[in-house]
Amino acid sequence: MFRLLLSAILASLLALPAAAEDMFRPATVIPIGAPHACNGFYPEAARLAHVEGVTALDFHIDVNGAVSHVRVAKSSGSEDLDDAAASCVRTWRYIPTLKDGKPVEVLWSAETEWRVPAAPPPPPAPLTTLTERDNDCFHYPFWPERKHIGGTATVKFSISADGLPGDVVLSKESGNADLDKAALECVNSMRFRVPDATKHMASATATWSTLGRPKAVHWQFVGFLGSEAMETITELRTGIKQCLKGMASHSEFSSGFGGTTVIWATYDRGKIDEVSVLRSSGNDPLDRFAVECFKSEPPDEDQVHTLRHIGKVIFEIRWSRYLVP
Numbered sequence: 001m002f003r004l005l006l007s008a009i010l011a012s013l014l015a016l017p018a019a020a021e022d023m024f025r026p027a028t029v030i031p032i033g034a035p036h037a038c039n040g041f042y043p044e045a046a047r048l049a050h051v052e053g054v055t056a057l058d059f060h061i062d063v064n065g066a067v068s069h070v071r072v073a074k075s076s077g078s079e080d081l082d083d084a085a086a087s088c089v090r091t092w093r094y095i096p097t098l099k100d101g102k103p104v105e106v107l108w109s110a111e112t113e114w115r116v117p118a119a120p121p122p123p124p125a126p127l128t129t130l131t132e133r134d135n136d137c138f139h140y141p142f143w144p145e146r147k148h149i150g151g152t153a154t155v156k157f158s159i160s161a162d163g164l165p166g167d168v169v170l171s172k173e174s175g176n177a178d179l180d181k182a183a184l185e186c187v188n189s190m191r192f193r194v195p196d197a198t199k200h201m202a203s204a205t206a207t208w209s210t211l212g213r214p215k216a217v218h219w220q221f222v223g224f225l226g227s228e229a230m231e232t233i234t235e236l237r238t239g240i241k242q243c244l245k246g247m248a249s250h251s252e253f254s255s256g257f258g259g260t261t262v263i264w265a266t267y268d269r270g271k272i273d274e275v276s277v278l279r280s281s282g283n284d285p286l287d288r289f290a291v292e293c294f295k296s297e298p299p300d301e302d303q304v305h306t307l308r309h310i311g312k313v314i315f316e317i318r319w320s321r322y323l324v325p
Contacts, residue, residue, distance in 0.1 A: 270304035
């Protein structure tokens with residue numbers, strides 16, 4: 001009876017699938033959807049108790065890009081954190097891995113670092129604080145008001161470390177010379193508070209409305225990203241565009257396929273932390289190429305310094321058969 005039982009156990013072991021280590025493990029995989037982070041899975045009790053650690057996980061990515069067979073390879077030291085990490089990883093999705101032109105199930109590994117976030121810093125002082133509330137920024141020019149002329153003008157400008165506007169230019173005309181002149185004069189009269197000693201870039205849009213009484217002037221301010229950071233992003237974007245031009249000869253692209261791939265990149269102290277496909281173009285090869293091009297342009301040491309305050313960048317790639325390399 002014992003030998004019969006032992007034989008049955010051995011037979012069942014021989015019938016088990018191949019070990020996970022024998023599965024195909026690609027050099028890289030491409031995440032898709034929201035960034036693969038587990039901040040929202042932090043167990044409340046562990047967070048309040050400041051329990052931290054790193055959970056290492058092994059798992060399978062199936063032919064549809066879904067995660068299965070999640071296993072804790074190295075514990076964080078907390079069962080609650082390990083269970084949360086496994087639950088988090090099961091929500092991740094990937095672009096299916098191809099082998100010999102066909103999607104295959106693969107083995108992959110990841111680490112989830114659990115760190116209780118520090119208290120958020122106090123908000124910076126407002127940038128758009130005018131020295132005087134009753135200046136010309138909030139009054140209608142005489143003749144446009146008499147003639148019931150309205151419009152919208154946009155002005156681009158820089159803000160010095162002293163809070164003074166400079167490089168003031170009209171980027172969008174209102175259709176009326178008096179309104180455009182008023183917008184430029186208004187911005188030149190403004191004074192700002194800035195959070196650091198660097199030069200900032202900004203824009204302001206003024207809308208003059210003839211509807212209702214009294215006639216209203218509304219201002220909206222956008223921008224306020226350091227000029228050095230803006231220049232760095234422009235440099236990186238240029239390099240990515242050069243990489244993307246190499247896709248023009250790809251069979252999927254030259255056949256006339258069009259679409260839009262939206263890339264989501266997160267930065268940690270100026271360095272690329274993770275790149276994922278936020279919205280697919282519907283064509284896996286093009287999405288893969290977009291991610292690889294983004295990864296091929298990591299910031300250098302100087303660029304890392306200027307990007308240290310940036311948390312995320314969204315890069316939209318519009319594929320068109322009319323692209324000229």
